[in-house]
Every structure is written in structure tokens, then in C-alpha cells.
Amino acid sequence: MSDDLQRHYRDILLGLGEDPEREGLRDTPLRAAKAMRYLCHGYEQSLEEIINGALFASDNDEMVTVKDIELYSLCEHHLLPFIGKAHVAYIPTGKVLGLSKVARIVDMFARRLQIQETLTRQIAEAVQRVTDAAGVAVVIEAQHMCMMMRGVEKQNSVMNTSVMLGAFRESQNTRHEFLKLIKRSN
Missing domain, CATH: 3.30.1130.10 (GTP cyclohydrolase I, C-terminal domain/NADPH-dependent 7-cyano-7-deazaguanine reductase, N-terminal domain)
Structure with missing residues (x-):
């Protein structure tokens, strides 16, 4: 997993005025990065591979x-x-x-x-x-x-x-x- 994506989600939380270190958000950048990778996994597939x-x-x-x-x-x-x-x-x-x-x-x-x-x-x-x-x-x-x-x-x-x-x-x-x-x- 790219640390860049996780870091960007942390920056988004900071930009919203949130504290990414508070209990409920501590692991959110990692979870959000994993979720985004999953939601966009079509980029990693090809038609030939699918068929x-x-x-x-x-x-x-x-x-x-x-x-x-x-x-x-x-x-x-x-x-x-x-x-x-x-x-x-x-x-x-x-x-x-x-x-x-x-x-x-x-x-x-x-x-x-x-x-x-x-x-x-x-x-x-x-x-x-x-x-x-x-x-x-x-x-x-x-x-x-x-x-x-x-x-x-x-x-x-x-x-x-x-x-x-x-x-x-x-x-x-x-x-x-x-x-x-x-x-x-x-």
C-alpha cells in the first residue's frame, strides 16, 4: 500500500480541521487508502484477464x-x-x-x-x-x-x-x- 495515499488522507483530515490522532480517526487514513484502492481496483484489471x-x-x-x-x-x-x-x-x-x-x-x-x-x-x-x-x-x-x-x-x-x-x-x-x-x- 502506498504511503502517499495514506498521507494524503491524513492531510485531508487536517484540512477539515480534524485531529487525525484522536481515537476515532487514528487509523482512518490507512483504512481510507485501502478502501480507495479497493474501490478503484478496475485499473489493475484487463479485459483479457477478465475473459x-x-x-x-x-x-x-x-x-x-x-x-x-x-x-x-x-x-x-x-x-x-x-x-x-x-x-x-x-x-x-x-x-x-x-x-x-x-x-x-x-x-x-x-x-x-x-x-x-x-x-x-x-x-x-x-x-x-x-x-x-x-x-x-x-x-x-x-x-x-x-x-x-x-x-x-x-x-x-x-x-x-x-x-x-x-x-x-x-x-x-x-x-x-x-x-x-x-x-x-x-
Whole structure:
């Protein structure tokens, strides 16, 4: 663990007017540095490492959808969390991706300082790159602490982003099928 990160958290406490030596804060710089390293461990991962050969031959050419993949990320503007769900679909062309790998791709990009718009595109492009799918669709719905805890303080706001590639972009029917599959049933 880098002593620099720990030292910076100590400086933040001092900058806030706190005493980093008081009982409740004595180990906070170390804990905060460890937490930040964990929350940003996506920087230490690569797509190749995540996939690890989990592409399988398949004659399936119908939509594969994984919905409600929970995600936790940090807004690059305020370093505050945003929390939500990703819905990912692709249309295979000869190979399918191991199911857990879709969630791992989401996590790898979410565990970096991020904005939701970029996160959505990174996931879609990564799935496209590894599967060579006929199309990829990603929708993310998330709540942002930077909007809830500060600024306008809107507690019930949800941001939705989508990226449609290939068949999902070209075919309104394909796009509608995906959106219908991920729609909430209330």
C-alpha cells in the first residue's frame, strides 16, 4: 500500500480541521487508502484477464441478455459513489461469453473513476470486442450521491444511459425487444 495515499488522507483530515490522532480517526487514513484502492481496483484489471478464455462456440444467434447487474462506481467529478444496475445484451455470431464474464466486465470498468455515460460505452465496446457480436446493447440506471448528498439534493433522481451497437442500433425491432426484456414489471 502506498504511503502517499495514506498521507494524503491524513492531510485531508487536517484540512477539515480534524485531529487525525484522536481515537476515532487514528487509523482512518490507512483504512481510507485501502478502501480507495479497493474501490478503484478496475485499473489493475484487463479485459483479457477478465475473459480468461471463457468464450465458447455456439450456434445460437438469438439475443443473450443479462439484466440487473449491480454496480458501484465513483464519480470522477466529486469522488462520490454512484450505485445502480447494468443491463447488457448481445447477439452472438458463433461464440458466447461465459455468464459471469459479463458481470466482471461491468465491475472492471465501474471500479474506476468514472462518469456513467463513459461507463456505458466502455462496457458495450468491450463486449463487442471480445464476442464480435452482431450487436451489443447496454443500459445503466444509477443514483448519484453527488446529486443526492450535495448540490441540488434530489433523493429520487435516477440517471439512465444507453449505448446501442450494431443490430441494436440498426434495427428498431431488436432494440425494442431488448428494452422490453429489461423493463421493470411493477
